[in-house]
Amino acid sequence: MSEARIWHGGDLDEARRLFPQAPEPWIDLSTGINPIAYPVPPLPASLFARLPSPADHRDLEAAAAEAYGAESTATVVAAPGTQVLISLLPHLRAPSRVAILGPTYAEHAHSWRKAGHDVAEIPSLNRLDHADVLVVVNPNNPDGRLLKREALLHLAKNFRLRGGWLVVDEAFADFDAGESLMPVLPSNAIILRSFGKTYGLAGLRIGFAVAPEPITIKLRSALGPWAVSGPAIEAGRKALRDRQWLDSAREARTADARRLDALLMHVAEAPLQGTILYRLLESPRAGELFRALGDRGIWVRRFQDRPHLLRFGLPCTDAEWKRLEAVLDSFS
Amino acid sequence: MSEARIWHGGDLDEARRLFPQAPEPWIDLSTGINPIAYPVPPLPASLFARLPSPADHRDLEAAAAEAYGAESTATVVAAPGTQVLISLLPHLRAPSRVAILGPTYAEHAHSWRKAGHDVAEIPSLNRLDHADVLVVVNPNNPDGRLLKREALLHLAKNFRLRGGWLVVDEAFADFDAGESLMPVLPSNAIILRSFGKTYGLAGLRIGFAVAPEPITIKLRSALGPWAVSGPAIEAGRKALRDRQWLDSAREARTADARRLDALLMHVAEAPLQGTILYRLLESPRAGELFRALGDRGIWVRRFQDRPHLLRFGLPCTDAEWKRLEAVLDSFS
Numbered sequence: 119m120s121e122a123r124i125w126h127g128g129d130l131d132e133a134r135r136l137f138p139q140a141p142e143p144w145i146d147l148s149t150g151i152n153p154i155a156y157p158v159p160p161l162p163a164s165l166f167a168r169l170p171s172p173a174d175h176r177d178l179e180a181a182a183a184e185a186y187g188a189e190s191t192a193t194v195v196a197a198p199g200t201q202v203l204i205s206l207l208p209h210l211r212a213p214s215r216v217a218i219l220g221p222t223y224a225e226h227a228h229s230w231r232k233a234g235h236d237v238a239e240i241p242s243l244n245r246l247d248h249a250d251v252l253v254v255v256n257p258n259n260p261d262g263r264l265l266k267r268e269a270l271l272h273l274a275k276n277f278r279l280r281g282g283w284l285v286v287d288e289a290f291a292d293f294d295a296g297e298s299l300m301p302v303l304p305s306n307a308i309i310l311r312s313f314g315k316t317y318g319l320a321g322l323r324i325g326f327a328v329a330p331e332p333i334t335i336k337l338r339s340a341l342g343p344w345a346v347s348g349p350a351i352e353a354g355r356k357a358l359r360d361r362q363w364l365d366s367a368r369e370a371r372t373a374d375a376r377r378l379d380a381l382l383m384h385v386a387e388a389p390l391q392g393t394i395l396y397r398l399l400e401s402p403r404a405g406e407l408f409r410a411l412g413d414r415g416i417w418v419r420r421f422q423d424r425p426h427l428l429r430f431g432l433p434c435t436d437a438e439w440k441r442l443e444a445v446l447d448s449f450s
Numbered sequence: 451m452s453e454a455r456i457w458h459g460g461d462l463d464e465a466r467r468l469f470p471q472a473p474e475p476w477i478d479l480s481t482g483i484n485p486i487a488y489p490v491p492p493l494p495a496s497l498f499a500r501l502p503s504p505a506d507h508r509d510l511e512a513a514a515a516e517a518y519g520a521e522s523t524a525t526v527v528a529a530p531g532t533q534v535l536i537s538l539l540p541h542l543r544a545p546s547r548v549a550i551l552g553p554t555y556a557e558h559a560h561s562w563r564k565a566g567h568d569v570a571e572i573p574s575l576n577r578l579d580h581a582d583v584l585v586v587v588n589p590n591n592p593d594g595r596l597l598k599r600e601a602l603l604h605l606a607k608n609f610r611l612r613g614g615w616l617v618v619d620e621a622f623a624d625f626d627a628g629e630s631l632m633p634v635l636p637s638n639a640i641i642l643r644s645f646g647k648t649y650g651l652a653g654l655r656i657g658f659a660v661a662p663e664p665i666t667i668k669l670r671s672a673l674g675p676w677a678v679s680g681p682a683i684e685a686g687r688k689a690l691r692d693r694q695w696l697d698s699a700r701e702a703r704t705a706d707a708r709r710l711d712a713l714l715m716h717v718a719e720a721p722l723q724g725t726i727l728y729r730l731l732e733s734p735r736a737g738e739l740f741r742a743l744g745d746r747g748i749w750v751r752r753f754q755d756r757p758h759l760l761r762f763g764l765p766c767t768d769a770e771w772k773r774l775e776a777v778l779d780s781f782s
Contacts, residue, residue: 126675128501146500155499166685167487168478169460169652198530198655198677205674209541225674232671320501321680323530339564340672342537342557343458345530347679348653353498 125224125422127431128320133417140415145438146431148419150259150290150396152371153434155318156357158349165348172343178351181358182326185292186300186311193303193328195337196346196354200289200312200325201225203337207285207308207327208233210336214282217249221424223259223287243273252277255287256297260419260429262290262392267297274304283308283333290393292316293368305330315395316367317357322350371395374432377439381446382430392429399428407449414445457556457754459763460652465749472747477770478763480751482591482622482728484703485766487650488689490681497680504675510683513690514658517624518632518643525635525660527669528678528686532621532644532657533557535669539617539640539659540565542668546614549581553756555591555619575605584609587619588629592751592761594622594724599629606636615640615665622725624648625700637662647727648696649689654682703727706764709771713778714762724761731760739781746777 127148134144179194188194197203208216208230216230220239230237230251238249246252252273257264274284284304289312291298299309309328314320324346327337346354357363371394379390382399385407391398396419401407404426411418419429433439459480466476511526520526529535540548540562548562552571562569562583570581578584584605589596606616616636621644623630631641640661646652656678659669678686689695703726711722714731717739723730728751733739736758743750751761765771 126501129503131503131505149501151499151501155495158495158498163487163490164653166490166651166653167483169458169481169483169646171461171463173463198534198679199674201674202530202677205672206538209672229671229674314501319498320676321496321498323676323679339561340537340541342531342533342561344652344655345534347530347655347682349681350679 125420127419127429130417133412137412137415140413142415145416145433145441147433147442148417148429149320149431150393150429151315151320151431152318152367152395153432154367154370156353156360156363158319158353159356161349161352165352168348169344170346170348170351174348174351174355175343175346178324178346178355178358179326181355182311185358186298186326186328187295188300188328189303193330193334195327195329195334195341197325197327197337197341198345198347198350199314199323200287200310202341203310203325203327204287205229206337206340208235210333210340211251211283214250215248216251216253217246218253219243219255219258221421222255223289226253226255226285226287243269250277250280250282251285252282253285253287255289257290257294257393259290260392260396260398260421260427262398264297267299267302270297270299271302271304274299274307278304278306282306285310289315290395292364293371293394300328303328303330308333313354313358316364319353319357322353323347324350324354368394371432378430378432381443384450385446387426395432397430399430400426401428402426404428410449411445414441416442416445457752459751459761462749465744469744469747472745474747477748477765477773479765479774480749480761481652481763482725482761483647483652483763484650484699484727485764486699486702488685488692488695490651490685491688493681493684497684500680501676502678502680502683506680506683506687507675507678510656510678510687510690511658513687514643517690518630518658518660519627520632520660521635525662525666527659527661527666527673529657529659529669529673530677530679530682531646531655532619532642534673534677535642535657535659536619537561538669538672540567542665542672543583543615546582547580548583548585549578550585551575551587551590553753554587555621558585558587558617558619575601582609582612582614583617584614585617585619587621589622589626589725591622592724592728592730592753592759594730596629599631599634602629602631603634603636606639610636610638614638617642621647622727624696625703625726632660635660635662640665645686645690648699651685651689654685655679656682656686700726703764710762710764713775716782717778719758727764729762731762732758733760734758736760742781743777746773748774748777
């Protein structure tokens, strides 16, 4: 792909290139994906063979509307992952001034820029100037910063007056939806929700945009029918309706996040930040720790222009916890 | 979805609404999907859990380049089905005059129109007038009409002079690629290839655009990374590299198409047309036959504005062949 490369989590090929001597199997802590996946239901051959039916596609959107507390199914657009929605949105609007509250997930700025918009990463909401589009990730990736719903509603109102959009990427809101804009969707807001992170099924590719009708019509038009695969529709709608699984996953991952904090605490310079699915470590020794972990086959997320930060996803098995603990112990 | 409805094959919900008394299971002959699917390889849980790696995504594109005889992998863009490419393309070009050689697959006209282009369906290439974009389906759906490669190259050259595009949808070219533009890709052409039809895996959602770089860059930008699911990448690259399967599938489906022609012959008004994966019947009694088949639980493809046509996909099992034969026998 002839594009500027962005660093992403999840690419173990990159890990193996950087640390060719590291022991296998690699422990991948570089993503914010739940390491304990929702159990994929049996997938009959017909789900692979046949085109997904329009009724099943709509039922996936209905399941998402229920799970997220959206006002109506009509506001929900299912897509093969949130990324394609992030990539598409900038193509659905004439060149605009786009403000992105950062630092945050880099694909937002990248996508708006590639589509020809004038993009500024702003460090604070006091610096909105004359933007036509505001993008916020809430809670934020990687630092977990959470904007209040009231503040978002106020912003949406300001942008509405100038014909602008408010894009709220709620990729990590499933486990803590207290400030979600979902139940009070403003008429110029686009909310993004990821399925794969919470449910540990990122390979299936499911994501949602929730927005009022003029925007959903454009998105459905750009995606066309059948954009989501049959297996994804089947697993997705079952998972989204399983409230019990979500509740127990929340509890278990919260405990994991606390356990991870306890391990990282003595390396950290400042209190750990993040969400239940990832923790952000700030330390002048971050680069050194990145190499120590890499040498031992543990891949964490570093940041191109912020070398003092490392983001840790949650280990999965006891063996993974022990290997991580061993590196951290020997590091201090 | 608040859109004008297009009739498509494959929607058995619609069949059940129209023929509530029909016996189950329905026989779905309404699509052009190979009824004998490529055997899906074992899909380890990690394909569902992890984001597809960039290397695996590129390898799927490499497998497609080999299978289709494309000049280079760089020209190939993998997507979650051809439909999303059909829907996206019109968003990547300023409002243009678009000519579509028809009648043909309705989603092309629908997608260009929805994106604000001026669309004309033309009955012949003599009626191109001043179009900026020409869309042809080759071989055509539903009638199998095949344009020669030389003619397409000539058209591409004409359109290049006016900054125009030639879009060639080769959805049904896998089994007979003799006139494919693939090995001689013009600099202003976009070729679309479907995976699901030939390999009988439409639910997986894989499709490809093959085009020169300025266009692939736009498409990759609109799709973003990870648009194709992990299971789809795995099954897709294996299937595309299995030449032996393709060859024996071609032979078996050719025999099926002949067998179907023999059954339909005595109802047909004109010689049967189409491709190996579907046969087009022309008869003044088409509407009557559609209802006779529907009453007996056999769903075929009819056409909104051409009531004298019916398209038949290939039956799969002996039982399906027998049920079809019984209806056709009792019909004459």
